[in-house]
Amino acid sequence: xxxxxxxxxxxxxxxxxxxxxxxxxxxxxxxxxxxxxxxxxxxxxxxxxxxxxxxxxxxxxxxxxxxxxxxxxxxxxxxxxxxxxxxxxxxxxxxxxxxxxxxxxxxxxxxxxxxxxxxxxxxxxxxxxxxxxxxxxxxxxxxxxxxxxxxxxxxxxxxxxxxxxxxxxxxxxxxxxxxxxxxxxxxxxxxxxxxxxxxxxxxxxxxxxxxxxxxxxxxxxxxxxxxxxxxxxxxxxxxxxxxxxxxxxxxxxxxxxxxxxxxxxxxxxxxxxxxxxxxxxxxxxxxxxxxxxxxxxxxxxxxxxxxxxxxxxxxxxxxxxxxxxxxxxxxxxxxxxxxxxxxxxxxxxxxxxxxxxxxxxxxxxxx
Numbered sequence: 070x071x072x073x074x075x076x077x078x079x080x081x082x083x084x085x086x087x088x089x090x091x092x093x094x095x096x097x098x099x100x101x102x103x104x105x106x107x108x109x110x111x112x113x114x115x116x117x118x119x120x121x122x123x124x125x126x127x128x129x130x131x132x133x134x135x136x137x138x139x140x141x142x143x144x145x146x147x148x149x150x151x152x153x154x155x156x157x158x159x160x161x162x163x164x165x166x167x168x169x170x171x172x173x174x175x176x177x178x179x180x181x182x183x184x185x186x187x188x189x190x191x192x193x194x195x196x197x198x199x200x201x202x203x204x205x206x207x208x209x210x211x212x213x214x215x216x217x218x219x220x221x222x223x224x225x226x227x228x229x230x231x232x233x234x235x236x237x238x239x240x241x242x243x244x245x246x247x248x249x250x251x252x253x254x255x256x257x258x259x260x261x262x263x264x265x266x267x268x269x270x271x272x273x274x275x276x277x278x279x280x281x282x283x284x285x286x287x288x289x290x291x292x293x294x295x296x297x298x299x300x301x302x303x304x305x306x307x308x309x310x311x312x313x314x315x316x317x318x319x320x321x322x323x324x325x326x327x328x329x330x331x332x333x334x335x336x337x338x339x340x341x342x343x344x345x346x347x348x349x350x351x352x353x354x355x356x357x358x359x360x361x362x363x364x365x366x367x368x369x370x371x372x373x374x375x376x377x378x379x380x381x382x383x384x385x386x387x388x389x390x391x392x393x394x395x396x397x398x399x400x401x402x403x404x405x406x407x408x409x410x411x412x413x414x415x416x417x418x419x420x421x422x423x424x425x426x427x428x429x430x431x432x433x434x435x436x
Contacts, residue, residue: 073141078103079153079172080137080274086127093171094154095119103153107134132363138274147249150175156264162186163293165404166319167279170272170290174248177268179241181294183216185362185392186241188295188316190309191225192334193303199302199334200228202326206299207232209353213362216241216267218295220287220308221256225301234262243291244271245283252279270294272358285311296392297356300325301348303337310337317346320400322359324350361394365399379422386415390425392434398431 071079082093100106114125127287144151152158152173162180163169175181187210191199202223207217217233219226221242226230233240240263244252248271251257273283288308292298292315300323302354303309316323316396327348328335335345341347348359357363379387389404391397402412416433419425425433 071151073145075103076151076153076172077134077137077141078107080141080151081130081133083170083172083274084133084136085129087124090168090170092119092124094167096249097171143249143275144174145422148176149248149275160294162295163290166289166293168289169293172272174271174274174276175268176248177241177264178266179216179239179268179270181241181270183239183241184216185213186218186295186297186415187215187224187356188218188291188298188312189229190287190291190298190300190312192304192307192309193222193224193226194334195224195228195302196332196334198328199225199326203301204232206301206353207238208236211236211238212354213353213357218243220245220284220291220312221252221260221269222308223253223255225309227256227259230256230263230267231259234259234266235382237266240267241294242269242281243287243294244269245273245287246279247271247273247275247277249275250278281371284308288312292319292321295321297321297360298323299350299356300338300341302326302328302334304333305336305340307337310341313341313347322356322394323347324356324359326350359394360392361435368413379419382415383419386412387419387424390435395428395432395434398433401433 082088096106100109111125111128114120114128124132152175153351154169154171161228189203207229217229217238217240219229219242229240230240242260242263246252248269251260288311292312298313298316298321300309300313313323316422322345323341325338325341327339327342327349330339342349350356355380385405386401389401398409402409422428423436426436427433
């Protein structure tokens, strides 16, 4: 965990113009840490690949540090946890993405590396059918040890969070504004319940308002934090479709609820299915089948009985394979930052132990 002085520097960096997550990580990495970065001159910064005059000339730490000091103090007084992407507590699912925030603000007790995470998103003005489907789906998902993620908006988001609280399912709300301010305000009582068995997460600092441009950024975190994204009612454009697009970019499984071609709020879902960007879903069983959750749970029971001895590397590889219907060796190598020959050796050992098997195309599944 970073100390308060380091947190101030991270927050100050996020406030500087033209510095997003990708550039911020380049700067920190090239300079050898957040503290050395703030000791660099403009001339030093211009020597960093990809850093031009527009960034270097606007790198004026003093004013941003003063602002960040005030905000960090307010955040800590508000019982907000502050996590940098260098902290052990940073959600592992987000570490694979270049555009993941360098700083996250968090309240609650939701495990940010929850065993299984399902995002449920949809229109802010759902039909009775959409509301009923969402409520039923959350009830069905309770049997699969999932954490429910959504964006705390009106409509489907609120239904998913509320039903999760009702069924004691951990639920995480991803905000497009600073954590001390609940938006929409009508959900304040809901969030009070969520933080007891779930939580709230945002990349936006204390004073950040729910500006329109924040919500697409919020949607990428919903996608990144989830194993599965489910779209329940959406027009052909909007936040839910943006979340689904992010999920596809991040190689996540997307599901969409089909509807009649004449229904306005089925346009987006039907479009995703038609374009092969989403699986068709009728119930939680469809998700469990595609994600092989029943097979995975059964194999976990068998493995506990067999007491197979695994080293830490083998355990890590096996855990990743468990959470995928099938996964290619190059994706495993990327996730674990291992070279292909080293990965092939680990996979061969797991195959000898009877825990995985090879499919055509160098893909692997649990036995």
